[in-house]
Amino acid sequence: MTSGRRSVEEHEQYVGELLAVLRTGSTATVPLSRALHRTLAETISSPLDLPSFRNSQMDGYAVASGTVADTPVTMPVQGVVAAGDAAGVLEPGHALKIMTGAPMPEGADAVVPVEDTTADEAAGTVTIGRGTTPGTYVREAGSDVRTGDRLLTAGTVLAARHIAALAAVGLTDIPVRARPRVAVISTGSELVTAGDVLGPGRIYNSNGPALAASAAANGADVVSVDHCHDDPDEFAKMLSYAVRVADVVFTSGGVSKGDFEVVKDTLEPRGGNFVSVAMQPGGPQGSAVIDGVPVLTFPGNPVSALVSFEVFARPALRAAAGYPPPVTEMLPLATDLTSVAGKRQFLRGVLDGRTVRPAAGRGSHQVAGLAAADVLLDIPADTVSLEAGDLVKVLTL
């Protein structure tokens, strides 16, 4: 409805409010085998002690330490207890052969490692060569974590070591943040799907695959990727489907000042907000809320669309998935640089050790140039020139 000029910061805030609905994200339950890289939705308390019983840390002999004070001492071997056996009772004056992880017998308070012993199998005895003290090579129940203690904190992005801990306490159904569901609609009658014949005046559709990949790389579940011609009926149908299956919709194209702006023309009468943002690339930006679902409409030039995603969509998607925010840092420029006054520039940059230089090609159609870039250089709107050595804000792609 409204339109006008906005700074990047104003549009970030505007879009941030629209996308706040994603952060109230629901919880999904996934099997442990699917939990890698998901974000824990709840703090997990341990349902049991780890270890859940007192056990041996070594292959050796379980003894009462008082009986091996004077060494060497030879004593009868009562038997053998392996990992997985039930705990027994140690007879006074005896040793019990014990394997790593096997339950300590009642009456034993230490394990003598096999290296410090000499067994006489025929006689059924063992000679203990070195004394020990209570608790030596014994793992007490609960010495790793106790029942009810915090095992993992809500918000943890699950790596292999967290999977290990969840498995060790026997959990199978893991509460994780639901991934935000994303639908992508790329518009433009000039677009041809890769694999099809490229007629005169046509170009391959890169925004659909690229926005889908961008969303997936930032924790989203991409539920639909459609291409729409410059046809208001077709767009209205696709949009109606997209808002039914997705939590957020991203479109490309159809938002600038041409005669055939299918996205803008469809969404403006439905309360859409189309503005010019003081940035390059990516000036024409729009948004709407359709049936309660936020729709962000990016410009159609491939570099503009991807930079728009990086600046306006990526932070909210990552927050929704429970991922840490995009990484920015300040790095020194390797060369001088000029920028356009009044517009925040997002220039493609190439890392060179710990310095950065702008890449060749600033055109918003130069998608091959973008592919060759490592980072975006974020140059403030009021900056017109920088010198080699000046620090610039760098956004890791």
Place this chain on the structure above:
Amino acid sequence: MTSGRRSVEEHEQYVGELLAVLRTGSTATVPLSRALHRTLAETISSPLDLPSFRNSQMDGYAVASGTVADTPVTMPVQGVVAAGDAAGVLEPGHALKIMTGAPMPEGADAVVPVEDTTADEAAGTVTIGRGTTPGTYVREAGSDVRTGDRLLTAGTVLAARHIAALAAVGLTDIPVRARPRVAVISTGSELVTAGDVLGPGRIYNSNGPALAASAAANGADVVSVDHCHDDPDEFAKMLSYAVRVADVVFTSGGVSKGDFEVVKDTLEPRGGNFVSVAMQPGGPQGSAVIDGVPVLTFPGNPVSALVSFEVFARPALRAAAGYPPPVTEMLPLATDLTSVAGKRQFLRGVLDGRTVRPAAGRGSHQVAGLAAADVLLDIPADTVSLEAGDLVKVLTL
């Protein structure tokens, strides 16, 4: 067959040679929609010019720049050309309304942005308010990339911007490194699968899920995860299956000095190599090559198994998948630290800003403690103490 004591470095080299077979990895072809985060197996040359035709960078009017030298100038509008239309021919003295991305008509050499014009639709004319120069707002064919030029380099791990470039040149079948196929066998009769009842002396199997997650997180395709009791026949059967379906097999347990070492007892007669490596955790290590497939046998304590994976398996898996090597850096210690002489220690560490401190709990069974760690501190075998402020090698988990 052989056995003995090895330094970590010696075992790294030994295992590195066994796993070198993974690096000769074959090429897989995946559709573009599955190519995110895969590694390009070949350098991609562009099959076409980008843009593939001369087109307009703006919504505006295509003109011959010489005809608008004196402004304002009013000229007849010949028609309109939209993105996706075929290129036409500009009549002398006319302007052609043109949309962003539409093909430039023959005879035009510049685009005047719509903002610098005033149209009179009734009269069928436009008044150009500002002159222009040849090439202004025109994107030349091949100005992004030319047919045959390098688009992406072999070894690139594909991010969204690379997907965009591949889509833009119309590629659908992308040659990527095949993921190394991994089989995991965790051994131990004491192990119970999460969800089942934990009888006396039993523990939940954490190594199976954890090694599978570790492999998946480092570019592998985990094709099989099995649990084996301490039964040589069962192990032989599972191993025979594993080497048929996988490029590398990881086992846990059954490799130390107890009476029932199913992995060692099965593999030693088949040429397996079992050694004691001067490290903590993770001393007992073994390997074998069965039917041409490398088998790495890790100890059964959960922390030992995961640290063994990190040190010996992860670098080779990442290299096979075409991923960059694991990240290490030198960070200052926040506290003093003691270590055991003669063994390289891999201590769990916690980051505290840009310093690091050892986490509580060094036991190789303390899997909850490992889950709470951020990094491993890699303390050389000949170091017995370090002071706060000393630099230590830190391995990011």
